[in-house]
Amino acid sequence: MKEKWTADFSSIEKSPFIIKTESSYNSYLSDNSLALCLKKPNFIAWVDAPDLDYRDQIIEADFRLESFGSYAAAGLLFRLTGDTYYLALVSSKGYFRIDAVRDSSPHPIIAWTEIAGFDGTKVNLKIIAYSTELIFLVNGRWLGEASNDLISSGQFGFALASYEAPPAEKENENICRAWLDYFSVNARTKTVEENYRKWKNSADINAESRLRLAETFAVMGKASLALDQLSKAWTRREEAARSVSATYTEIRTRKELLLAGRMALKLGQYREAEEFIDALLEQGYDNNEGKEALNEKVRILGELKKFAELREFFLKHSDILNKNSDMFALVAQSHWEQNDYASAAAAWDKAFKVDKENGVYAVNSANALELLDKKEEALVRFLEAGKLFLRQDNQAELSAMVDKMIIIGEMNWEARALAGKWAFSTEDYDRAESELAVAERLRRKLKPMPAADPAVPYLRGLISSLKRDYKSAVSFLAESVKIAPDYGLFRFKLAENTIYLNYGSYNPQFADEMRIALDLMEDPGGQMANYAGTLLFSFDDFKNASHFFEKAVSADPENIEYNTNLNKCLMKIL
Numbered sequence: 109m110k111e112k113w114t115a116d117f118s119s120i121e122k123s124p125f126i127i128k129t130e131s132s133y134n135s136y137l138s139d140n141s142l143a144l145c146l147k148k149p150n151f152i153a154w155v156d157a158p159d160l161d162y163r164d165q166i167i168e169a170d171f172r173l174e175s176f177g178s179y180a181a182a183g184l185l186f187r188l189t190g191d192t193y194y195l196a197l198v199s200s201k202g203y204f205r206i207d208a209v210r211d212s213s214p215h216p217i218i219a220w221t222e223i224a225g226f227d228g229t230k231v232n233l234k235i236i237a238y239s240t241e242l243i244f245l246v247n248g249r250w251l252g253e254a255s256n257d258l259i260s261s262g263q264f265g266f267a268l269a270s271y272e273a274p275p276a277e278k279e280n281e282n283i284c285r286a287w288l289d290y291f292s293v294n295a296r297t298k299t300v301e302e303n304y305r306k307w308k309n310s311a312d313i314n315a316e317s318r319l320r321l322a323e324t325f326a327v328m329g330k331a332s333l334a335l336d337q338l339s340k341a342w343t344r345r346e347e348a349a350r351s352v353s354a355t356y357t358e359i360r361t362r363k364e365l366l367l368a369g370r371m372a373l374k375l376g377q378y379r380e381a382e383e384f385i386d387a388l389l390e391q392g393y394d395n396n397e398g399k400e401a402l403n404e405k406v407r408i409l410g411e412l413k414k415f416a417e418l419r420e421f422f423l424k425h426s427d428i429l430n431k432n433s434d435m436f437a438l439v440a441q442s443h444w445e446q447n448d449y450a451s452a453a454a455a456w457d458k459a460f461k462v463d464k465e466n467g468v469y470a471v472n473s474a475n476a477l478e479l480l481d482k483k484e485e486a487l488v489r490f491l492e493a494g495k496l497f498l499r500q501d502n503q504a505e506l507s508a509m510v511d512k513m514i515i516i517g518e519m520n521w522e523a524r525a526l527a528g529k530w531a532f533s534t535e536d537y538d539r540a541e542s543e544l545a546v547a548e549r550l551r552r553k554l555k556p557m558p559a560a561d562p563a564v565p566y567l568r569g570l571i572s573s574l575k576r577d578y579k580s581a582v583s584f585l586a587e588s589v590k591i592a593p594d595y596g597l598f599r600f601k602l603a604e605n606t607i608y609l610n611y612g613s614y615n616p617q618f619a620d621e622m623r624i625a626l627d628l629m630e631d632p633g634g635q636m637a638n639y640a641g642t643l644l645f646s647f648d649d650f651k652n653a654s655h656f657f658e659k660a661v662s663a664d665p666e667n668i669e670y671n672t673n674l675n676k677c678l679m680k681i682l
Contacts, residue, residue, distance in 0.1 A: 112299075115157075115291040124157040125266060125288075133268070142288040144268045149178070149283050152184055154267035154355075162293060163187075164259035164300045166236040170290035171266070174229075175200035176274035180284035185265030186235060192259055196235060196244060197269060200228045200284075204251050206244060208258045217242070217254045221324040224249070224316065238304040250313040252321045255521050266291070315341040316606055319364060331371040331375075362388050362397040369404050378411045393428070399472050403430050410438040415445035433463035440472065467493035467502070471509050483516045487523065490516075494526045498533070506530050521550035525564050537571050544568050562591035566598055569605070578609035596628030600636070604643065610617040619652035626659065634663035638670050641677065650680040 116122040117140045125142055127135050135144045135154040146153060165186075165656035173182045183197035192214045198204050202223050207214040223246055236243040240257040243250070294300065294490045307313070322337035344358045351362035360368075367389040372381035379517045385408060402425050419442040422429065429435060440455030453476035460469035490513040497506040510530050517523030528543030544564050551558055569584030585602040592598055603621035605615065622640045625631050641656030657674035664670060 111296045112294045113292065115142075115288075117288070123158055124264075124291075126158065127155065138287070142266060142291075143285065144182075144288070145282040145285045146180075146268055147282060149270045149273040151283075152267060152269040154265040155565075156185065156188060156263055156265040158263055160293070161261060161263050162295045163237075164295060164297060165235075165237050166241065166300055166303055167233075167237070168290070168292045168294075169231075169233050169266075169288060171231050171233070172229060172287045172289065173198070173200055173231065174285045176282070176284060178274040178284060179271040180286075181205075181269045181271070182231070182286035183267050184233060184235065185263075185267055187259040187262035188265055189259060189262040194237075194242070194256075194259060195267060196233065197227075197267065198223070198231045198233060198246060200229075204244065204246055206252070206254065208256055210258060215258075216485040217256055218244075218252045218266060218321070219324050219328050221252060221320055223247075223251060224314075224320070228271050234304050236300065236307060238300055240499060241304060241308075243304065245307070250307060250310065250317055252317075252324075253308070258576060264291075264293070270569070272589045289423045309340070311344070312349065313340075313344065315344045318344070322364075322367065326367055326371060331374040334371045335368060335375070338364060338371075356434070360387065362391055362395065362401075366397045366401055366404070369401065369408075372510065373404065373408060373411070376411075378408055382408045382412070386534045399428055399430075402428055403435065406435060406438055407420065410441060413445075415442035418442040419446060419448075427452070429656050431458075431462070432465065433459040433469070437469060437472075440469075440476075444472075444476065449479045452476045453480070457489075465496070465500075467496040467500075467505060470496070471505070472554075474509075474513075478512075478516065487513065487517045487520060491522055491526065494530070498526065498529055501533075503533065507534070519550060521547045521554070522557070522561075524550060525561055529563065529567065532567050532571070535544065537574060541568060541571050560587075560591050562588045562595065562598065564588075565591070566601070569601065573601075573608075577610075578605050581605040582609050593626055596625045596632070598625075599628065600625035600640075604640075607643065607647065614647045614649065616649050616652055619649060621654075623652075623655070626656075632663075634660040634670055637663065638673060641673060645673070645677055645680075650677050654681060 113371060115124050117137055120127050120137060123137065123142065127137060129135065132148050132151055133144065133146050135142065135155045137463055142155070144153070153238035167186055168383045171182055173180060179200060181197040181199035184197065185193045185195050187194050190211050195207045195209055199220070203220040204223055205216065205220045206218045207216050226247065231648035232247050234245040240255050243253045245251060266288045268284060270283045273283060295478060318337045318341035322334045322341065325334035325337060341543045342359055347630065349359060365384045369388065372384060385401050385405050389398065389405065392398055393402055406418060406422060406429065409421060418438065422439045436455045436459035438451045440459060443455060453473045456469045456473035456476065460466065460473065463469065470493035474486040474493065477486035477489065487677060490509060493509060494506060510527050511594060514527055515524055524543050525547035528540045528547055531540035531543055542606060544567055548564055551560065565584040566588035569581045569588060572581035583604050585598065585605055588598045589602050600622060603618055603625060607618045626637060626640065637656045638660035641653045641660060643658065644653040652672065654677045657670065657677050660670040660672050661667070
């Protein structure tokens, strides 16, 4: 195998790439170039060179891309082994990306990154692959670098990808087309190593190119790589500025310092983040970057637990800072750490007002109010949080606050009802019954009496049913239906327990109530109808049972159990 060679596209026999035509694409040679055309959108295809296998190499290719007004990309596969390879693409919109594809599943190494001054047509792509290090240049300009050890060696391919169909007015037999005009490989060890070292930290690398790559890494969540590119960009600027008059702030712009601060914060490098943000704020904050930096400063002070400084900083800049829930929560924490519980409660209340789905803010406010001996206000916050946690099925937070809530809300019927609902959700039925019973007694003593909560008798009815006390169950469930007559689940459970209570004198009219209950439910699904049918089947009410089995099958036609039950029921009727 030659260490250095250039592809010959003068004939099919001389071409290192396999020229072929498929239903979705075709390839051919034309004027000493390799053409690749796609026939359908949202598709990728390539032609490969199976007899060439290299590890360390310099790949260089000239290609043209015609997208017919759509969105397309062309590029190279390298270190191709089966369904695993690297894929470098340049798009018609002037962007570049590199993916590591393993078993046909792509993993971005560098996501789409803008190429400065590129028109999206003629491309010179150069790839330096040295061990696990990869460097990419387009039209002689450094675009990016990455380290990846997924694939050590392999073959080549010329690829074309389509991301959308061309506009209707530009209909063409092909969706997009690309020509590979030149392709060469240099695998001479010394040359590859020299090129790698030249471009690893070259003075020819434009600082803006590194900044674009840093922004890409930031979007990808690769904070460490983003910071590394920022640092190299600043070093390059500093070197360029040594011979002219330049200040330090000109080397690091506000936008770049903000990005660096956010990346350091994401990495948990709080002191470094503070240094970046402080450097930005020294340049002023009467602009978008400055205002955003003020908010980042609050977060950093919170992470560094500089609560006294955080509180003073917030007071100084409160008219500029974003008033979001995270901001109020940090300020609340700073007040709490300074034992200023009134301000802490007020800030947590503001956080909860902004984010009504975060009950922890309400709990924290309640804790602060309790320390201020404002028990009634604290109880209101506990109830708000508890109802939210119950709806969200957040057992951890609900369990953590219930006992504290009961201490200050011992004589509050809503607090006891909430405790009962929580106990029921944890299957502590004895405590659930006790709390719910106390809740109802407390409610009935109030003048004027508050409106009843239908969930209280409903849960008591379910507990009685579990204990096979169907008489009590029917009594409680009937009460819940009286309070909320249009709630289907309450009526269904009442009908079910009425059947059990009248086990010795079953009446087919009981099924009518179940039918009404299911009709009241927005989406009962097949499971509820199947259960109703099974219950009625056990009482030999095959006619009504078949009605519910048919509803179950209608809801889920492929369910084997539902179909089997329906067939068994129909056999009984026949």
